[in-house]
Amino acid sequence: MDAEMEIDSPELRGSKRAAEEAELSEVSKPKRIKALDPNVVNKIAAGEIIVAPMHALKELIENSVDAGSTNIEVLVKDGGLKLLQITDNGHGIDREDLPILCERFTTSKLKDFEDLSSIGTYGFRGEALASISHIAHLTVTTKTAGSSCAWRAHYGEGKLAPAKPGQNAAPKATAGRGGTQITVEDLFYNIPSRRRAFRSSSEEYAKILDVVGRYAVHCAGVGFSCRKHGDSGVSISTPSAASTIDRIRQIHGSAVANELVEFEASDQKLGFRASGLATNANYHVKKTTILLFINHRAVESTAVKRAIEQTYSAFLPKGGHPFIYLDLEIEPRRVDVNVHPTKREVNFLNEDEIIEMVCSEVRSKLAQVDSSRTFLTQTLLPGVQAIESLQTDQASEGATDAKAAKAATTPKTPGTYKRPDESKLVRTDSKVRKITSMLAPSPAHEPSDANAQPGIPPPPLEDDGLQYETTNRQPLKIAFTSIKNLRSAVRSKMHNTLTEMFASHTYVGLIDERRRLAAIQSGVKLFLIDYGLACNEFFYQVGLTDFGNFGTIRLDPPPKLIDLLNIAVEAEQEDLSNRNDDEAETVFTQAAEKIFESLIERGEMLKEYFSMEISEDGELLSIPLLLKGYVPSLAKLPRFLLRLGLYVEWNSEEECFSTFLRELAAFYTPEKLPVLPSESTSDEDRTAAEPEGEDPFIVARRAQMARMLEYAIFPALRARLVATQRMLRGVVEVADLKGLYRVFERC
Incomplete structure (x- = not known):
């Protein structure tokens, strides 16, 4: 009680109120503003x-x-x-x-x-x-x-x-x-x-x-x-002369630099120009990397980053992020550079429109690249038995690594198998089944072998009566400047993309013998090839690379050279008579004898450089062999000999070799075969033509050509062809995998 009285004493209460009033008076006074020390x-x-x-x-x-x-x-x-x-x-x-x-x-x-x-x-x-x-x-x-x-x-x-x-x-x-x-x-x-x-x-x-x-x-x-x-x-360390891609490779690695695509966008009304490099859909990491430069100043932009990530979300798997370098140049009067102490951010007009145009260009480039993406696949899917037997052999021989030996002999527990969606299956093995097996066999293409089955291709060119012999002739070392010049001329006209396409192609099939069209697959695309144009260029290149070392095709019995020239002259005269060209017809009549004498005179050179042998009696004993497994049409031989005398420049070494090899390539180029009777005749004429059928020689040649294209010509094109610019007009893309998927989805 005494304590309470002391606390509530008037003296103490009065002292407390005085202290509070003093404190409030200090707070109510405004503090003076002073200039900070510099x-x-x-x-x-x-x-x-x-x-x-x-x-x-x-x-x-x-x-x-x-x-x-x-x-x-x-x-x-x-x-x-x-x-x-x-x-x-x-x-x-x-x-x-x-x-x-x-x-x-x-x-x-x-x-x-x-x-x-x-x-x-x-x-x-x-x-x-x-x-x-x-x-x-x-x-x-x-x-x-x-x-x-x-x-x-x-x-x-x-x-x-x-x-x-x-x-x-x-x-x-x-x-x-x-x-x-x-x-x-x-x-x-x-x-x-x-x-x-x-x-x-x-x-x-x-x-x-x-x-x-x-x-x-x-x-x-x-x-x-x-x-x-x-x-x-x-x-x-980046040298001053390095390109932008090389700089990215030095700093961010080859994994980024190898997957870059270039893009550009500009608009005069918005006053900007954008360029840069972005990774395609084959590359993705856990964090987005954006090198953003606005008017050459390194800045950061949340809006740009968000828009880029949204653009890539349609191309990358979930959780995947891209790398992008963006150089954005905007008119200085449209940019406010003085908005951040470290200049890390800037403001500019029409930000949303500019970002959308850049993202649209990136999206377009990614869509183009996405159509040619490549995937590593296993070629032989049903190879389990072969793998198991190989593992058993390795285990029986004794492996140095105990873990490897145990893994090779111990059978693996089969995992859960989920049936794949059939609409997403892709055929990867061209040897499993041919497209021709899905088509009804044509009477003209029926196999002659009684044991052959429809839709199964005939064996390779081992039953065409072709016999090859090896000789003891030593290969010649050709160091002619003219041949070197011709070879370098071919290399200078090389088309890299087309050459890579032929080097990695898969032969699909023969489309049209009359138009000389065939289909090949390269990557995920299907192409229509003018194989006549491709063969003409290929055999010319073979003539240059194998110059002086050709094989020989022996003609038995050997025909008379003058007889072949006369056959060619008669054919030309018949063609000219249909055109009423009497003057040219007289020229051809006088040319046969002169060409015969010219070829006989140059017989030693023809034999040494071109493996074309002519006897003293004027018999044609052999012609050059350019490709094993391929037989040129001997029906074209008379015209080939005639053109040697008319169009080969014998007086100039380089011109002589070039023109001769061009004529030889034209002789080796597959001929145009006539269409089937069922396709070339009307309904009335077809009934009359069916009992006789097609010429047996053409039937045999058609089957032979189909096999030679598949087993000789196109494998040789894959291995040796240097595609040139002039071959572009003979290649047409007809389909790609992504486009076919869209068609199948609509079906």
């Missing part, structure tokens, strides 16, 4: 601009690029906190500008505020070096082209400072190369709270490498290198 102001500004070593390096790199440097070297110690040095070969800094170099808002790139609307350089506010000098020890060594020596200056808190206490702060002459070297030491030495916030030097070094890598990819014509202090090797 040193505090500068440190606050420095803290906004230089948040981490990577931001200091970004400002220094931009200054070096603005100075016209072609080579920039970065040296880092302890993640940039202990040492951050950048050396360039730019135009340097004048001696007279060094005293105000690190003062705030001193710049050579901006004069009036209106200049911000047309700024085209990286830096423009003049705060980078000033901010660094307030939170680190800064040293600048520079030499201009017109200076006889380099100048070194030390800075502290924005002003020149002596290198050591008691020395003069003025810049000192020193030896140095052209350009500027800026050394930043003990970053954040006077802000211990921020210095303690950095967890590890390796993490900060990784961020520095990211900054250097971004500018190394974008800055064409500028070489970059970055290394740790004390390391002999460099972490990043």
Whole structure:
């Protein structure tokens, strides 16, 4: 009770109210506004601009690029906190500008505020070096082209400072190369709270490498290198002459560089032009990598990143992300560059429209590439027995690895099998079944063998009566300049994509003997090939590569050369008489004898270089063999001999070889076979023609040609053909896998 009385005593209550009134009176008085100390102001500004070593390096790199440097070297110690040095070969800094170099808002790139609307350089506010000098020890060594020596200056808190206490702060002459070297030491030495916030030097070094890598990819014509202090090797090194793709390969690896597609977009009304490189659907990682440059300034944009990821969501699996390098150039008057202290972000007009146009172009490029994606598949799917027997043999022989031996002998537990969707199955083995087995056999194509089955192709060319003999003749080493020139002429006209297509194709089948059309598959596409045009070019190339070393086809019994020429002349005369060309008919009549004499006279050269032998009695004993397993049409032989006399330039070595091999290639090119009677006759005539049927010779030749195309010609095209530009007109794409899927889905 006494205690309560003491607490509630009037004296104590009155004292308490007096204290409260005094406190309230202090709070009610307004605090006076004072100007901050300039040193505090500068440190606050420095803290906004230089948040981490990577931001200091970004400002220094931009200054070096603005100075016209072609080579920039970065040296880092302890993640940039202990040492951050950048050396360039730019135009340097004048001696007279060094005293105000690190003062705030001193710049050579901006004069009036209106200049911000047309700024085209990286830096423009003049705060980078000033901010660094307030939170680190800064040293600048520079030499201009017109200076006889380099100048070194030390800075502290924005002003020149002596290198050591008691020395003069003025810049000192020193030896140095052209350009500027800026050394930043003990970053954040006077802000211990921020210095303690950095967890590890390796993490900060990784961020520095990211900054250097971004500018190394974008800055064409500028070489970059970055290394740790004390390391002999460099972490990043890109030569100044490297292309953008090579720079990406150096920094981000071949896995990215090999899957890049190029894209471009522009619009004059929106005042922008975009270009860049993006990975296709074959590449994806767990995190999106975007190298975004707007007016050559490395920036970040959440809107661009979100739009790019949305675009790729239709092409990549769930959780997959792309790599993209985007160089966006916008009219300076449409861009506000002064919205972020570190210039990490910018604002520009028509942002949504520009992003949509860029994403639309990327989407279009991805759709084109997606139609030619390739997949690795197992060729022989039903090969379980062969694999099991091979494993058993390996186990019986004794494996050095005990685990491998145990795995080879122990049967695996069968896993759960899920039946695949039939609409998504793709046939990968061309030997399992032919497309012809799904078609009704034509009477003209029925196999003659009683044991043959419809739809099963005949065996290879082993039953056509072809016999081959080997000779002891040593191969000739041809070093003629004319042949070398002709070979190089073929290589100079090579079409790379077409050559790769023929080198990787799978023969599908013969389409039309009269038009000489065949179908082949390359990758996921189906092509229609003019095999007459392809064979003409192929046999010409065989003539060049095997020149002087041809095989021979023996003619038994050998025909008379003059008789063959007369047959050709009569055929030409008959053709000319239908055209009423009497003058040309007389020329052909006189030409046979002259051609005969010309070929007899050059018989030794024809035998040595072209394996074409003519006896003293004028008999044609042999003709050249260009491809084993293929027999040219001997019905074309008379015309071939006639054209040798009319169109071969015998007086010039290179022209002689070229024209002769062209005529030889035309002779070897498969002939056009007539259409089947059921296709070439009307309904009335077909009834009369059916009892007699087609000429047996044409029937045999048709079957022979089908087999020679599949087993001799197209395998040879796959192995040896160098496709040239002129062959483009003989190749037509008729289908691709993606397009067929769409058709099947509609069905």
